[in-house]
Amino acid sequence: MLLKKIFFICCLFFSVSVSAVNMKHIKRISVCGVKHVSRDNILKTLQLNSFNDNTCINVSKIIALLLRTNYFMKIHTSRLNDTLILSVQEFPIITDISILGVNNKKLKYFNKLLNRFKVKKNKSFNIFNFNNFFLYLKKAYQLQGYFSIHCALKIVRYPDNTVQLKIIFKEEPISLISKIFIYGNKNFYKKKVLQDLNQHDNNLLWNFFDFNRCDYTTFKKSLRALYNFYIRHGYLDIKINIAKQHYSRDDKCIDLKININEGSRYYIKKIFIDEHKGLCSNKFVHDIQKYVLNAPYCESTISQLKKDFKNIFLKMGLLNTRILLHSELNKKNHTICLYILLDLKKQYFVNKINFSGNSFIDQKFLNIFIYNHKNDLFNINLIKKSCHDLFKTSLFNNIKVCVKKHLYSNDKVDIYYYFKKCDNTRNVSVSTSYENGRGVLLKFLLLEKNFLNAGNELCITVLKNIYDTNLKIHLLKPLRLLKNFFLKSNAFVNVMKERYIFPNTSTNKLFGFDTSCYTPKIKNKKFSVTCGYEKTKILLTSPHIVLLKYLSSFSKKFFLNSKIDNLIVNDFFVKYMFDFNNIKEKNFFKMGTHIKFLGKLTLPFSDNFYHKIFFSINQYVPLEKIYDITIHNFLEFGSGLTLGHHIFPFYENYKFYHKNTKSGFKDNSVGPIAIYYKNSNDHSANSKQNIVSHFYPSTDFIGGNMMVHANVELSSPKITILKKIFQIFQAGVFLDAINIWDTNWKNTISLYSIKESLTIGQPNYTYLSAGTFIRWYSIFGPITFTFAFPLHPHNISNYFLNRFSVNFL
Structure with missing residues (x-):
């Protein structure tokens, strides 16, 4: 009995329902379950079909037309005689949309985005459209570096088939790149490869202070730049694969892995040049082929090739020469045949x-x-x-x-x-300055860059205080006969009251002038030759041993022509200078070498006869393997040589000054010291008057005719932190060594006024110091703090030490 009932129900069901197939003899269509959709809209949709006795209705097409309206979730069909019955279930209507967790600016953007994906108020709600909206939004956030965005959708349903939507956003902090791993870079250092990636920072302390945001839009551009970097260097088969790895649960920190398959480098094997009616000489073609053949096919080679061709034709008066290059690749041998075509314009x-x-x-x-x-x-x-x-x-x-x-x-x-x-060709200023040994000075400066309307530069400087007057004049004039050569003339007059002269100085340069010829700067090199004269006054107010020994080298004729309290030394000299400087500087980063060689030779008809030589090298070497750490090597050597009975003038001695380096010792606190000499009368018991010689050691450093100074600095890379206070921060350590001695010093002294010899030892020490420094570009300019401590010798007074210093350099 039960089986009969089941069979009857199945027959009844198949008699009233239909499948989505073609049906005939349908005269009417009835739609059930419509609440919010207008029936007119449904009729407009169904008007695409016509119905009569001979019409065959495609039910599948009707269902597709109705579903395409996005009004209905489900559609069931059934047939009763000549009537097609459509039972529909509508999408709920959105009565209200509220977005929580975002600011007003983003709220407007989200509303526009919801409208774009048809999630609107008083419209049908389709969860599929909302999922598309969220996927698009999530991708947009990820492109900006936000990988941990959360979105929750709460749907409040009502009996009349309406819903209220609450969209809750939770924005986590931006995701940061913790590390960048690179594999396969066989021919370039990691720093060189990653220099085009904006996400990568070369700071040694990166990951401790400043994490870089993971911006994939920019990162893709950086990868394209990395790809172009290899192409420019001749690696035409380069392939780059990138994979990201999240190592934190909240997706806040990301590791990036870059796999590089460099491939082989391509080299230029053959070159064919269109000589174009013999305008290219055989020598020029040979020189081109000499450096192009077997050279890497890279941007630098091609750009230099084009530049050489253009320059050779520019010298011929040919403007706008077009250099057309065609390359044929041989991927088996990784070689290139280069064809050069020349499109020459008119000659002028x-x-x-x-x-x-x-x-x-x-x-x-x-x-x-x-x-x-x-x-x-x-x-x-x-x-x-x-x-x-x-x-x-x-x-x-x-x-x-x-x-x-x-x-x-x-x-x-x-x-x-x-x-x-230019409006500022003339400058007049009055200022005050302080110089060690001279005190406070009033400075007057007059600078005229167009003197006598001839392009000559005139500079007049006057330094004045109560006991010192110094006048300096220099004139810079371009030479008309020699292109880019300059003639510079200098003159000085110095007036100083003798009672204010320091005892260890014992000299006053009264007057002098010189004329120099400077060559133009060619390939970072320049040279100059100077001829001049100096008039120096020797004072005997507080004689010391080195001064007396220097005077002993003069002949008796010199003292007969001069007063004992007004000894004048006249020197005519020639100076020469060679300078090579290719240092490139940006902020604290420096790279390159500066070599300087100076010489001064007095002429035979001078009172002195000596040759003074000075050499210095300043080198900045970046260590590419260790981020941006830079080694600064500094070396200077000076010597003063004489011939015969002459002695090197003590006022030309080398003294220690560390303007360009860091040291644990103060300026002029290294080398031989002044030992003063004084006679006194001794009245004995037998009423005979005896002259007794006394020697007084001092702490006045007078320098020597030989000097060696070496300094090594290890500078950390620049660190950009707290930009409002410290724009660029840098730290480092240094080691300094200096030795100054006098080869004229002997362990016995015999002078005219001293009958007995006196043994005096020469302080010949190597002064070693080490320390650390920090510097930064602040809102007030560059500031450097230095802390140093001496290593040798150990018995140095604290007065001569420079343990802590601050420089605005």
């Missing part, structure tokens, strides 16, 4: 050069810096060089150059220079 000559706005300066001065001349081949590089050299004179605020074709000649051009004068 200089017809006339005109100046405008140069009333404030002599045209002869301008001609010194103009390297294009009439009927010469037009070379735009020479115009650039002229403007560059003219700007270096600091006389021009703006220089405009216009090149026009000549009206009556197709192959000639006229060059027009338009000058605008």
Whole structure:
């Protein structure tokens, strides 16, 4: 009996329901379960089909049309005679949307985004649309570095098939990159490879102070820059794979792993050059092939190749030469055949050069810096060089150059220079300064950069106090016969009251002048030669042993021509200087070498005869393997040589000053000291008067004719923290060694006024010190704190130590 009932129900069900297939003889369609959707909208949707006795209705198409309206969640179909019955279940209608956990600015953005994904008030609610909205939003957050965003959706349902939505956002702090691991970089250091990645910081203390945000939009651009870096260096088969690894549960810290497959480097094996009617000489082609063949196919090689070609054609007056390169790759041998095609333009000559706005300066001065001349081949590089050299004179605020074709000649051009004068060519100032040994000085400065409207630089400096007057004048003049050569003349007059002269100095340079010729700076090198004269007064107010020994080297004729209290030494000399400097500096980071060689030779008709040589090297070497740690090596050597009976003048001695280095000793606190000599009358019992010689050691350092100074600094990389107070912070350690001695010093002294010899030892020590320093760029400028301690010798007075110092350098 039970089986019969089940069979009857199944038959009844199949008689009233239909499947989504084609159906015939349907005259009416009935829709049940509609509450919020207008029936007119449903009819408009169904009007696509027409119904009559002969019409075959596609039920699947009707269901698809209704579902496409996004009004219905489910649709069931059934048939009763000639009527198709559609039972629908509507999506609930959104009555209200509230967003919690975001500010007003983001609230507007979220509302626009919800409308974009059709989640609107008084519209149907489809959970599928909301999931798409959240996936898009999550991806947008991740692109900005937020990997731990949380979103909760609360749905409040009502009996009338309406809902109220509450969207709750929880934004965690931005995710940070903790470490970047790189694998496969066989030919470049990690620092070199990652220098184009904005997320990477080269600070040694990175991960302790400042974590970098994980911005994947920028990171993808950085990876593209990393890819281009390898392409520029000739690795054309480079492949980069990146994988991220979360090691924290809250996704706040992320490890990045970059796998690099560098591949092989490509080299230029053959080169074919279009000589273009013989304009390229055989020597030029040979020189090009010499450095291009077997060179890596990289950006530097290609750019240098194009530059050489353009320069050679610019010298021929050919402007806008196009260098077309075509490369053929051989992936088996990793070689490249390079084809160079030349597209040459017309050749031009200089017809006339005109100046405008140069009333404030002599045209002869301008001609010194103009390297294009009439009927010469037009070379735009020479115009650039002229403007560059003219700007270096600091006389021009703006220089405009216009090149026009000549009206009556197709192959000639006229060059027009338009000058605008710089307003601050003259400077007058009055200030005060303090110098050790001279006290407070009133300083007057007059600087005229365009003296007599000839481009000459005149500088007058006057230093004055109650017992000292010093006048210095220098004139800098460009030479017209030699391009970029300068002639510099100096003169000084010094007036000092003898009672104010320090005992260990015992000299006063009264007058002097010199003239120097400076070569232009070529490839970071320059050279100068100086000829001059100095007049020096020797004072015997407080004689010391070195002074008396120096005077003993003069002949009796010298003392006959001079007063005993006014000994004058006249010296004519020649100086020479070589300077090489390729140091590049940015903030605290320096790289390069500075070598300086100085010499001073007195001429035979001078009262002295000596040769003074000074050599210094300043080198900054960054250690690429250890982040940005830099080693600063400093070495200076000085010697004073004499011949025959002459003795090196004590006032030309080398003394210790550490302007460019750090040390644990104060300035002028190293080397031989002054031992003063004094006679006194001794009245004995037999009424005979005897002269007794006394020697008084002092703490006055007078230097020596030999000096060796070495200094090594190890500087940590720059650290950018607390930008409002410390823009750039750096620390380091140093080791300093200095030795100054006098080769003229002997262990016995025999002078005219001393009948007996006296044994005096020479202090020949190597002064060692070590310490640490910190410095930063603050809102007040660069500040350096140094803490040092002496290592040798141990018996030095604290007065000569420099344990703690502050410099605004």
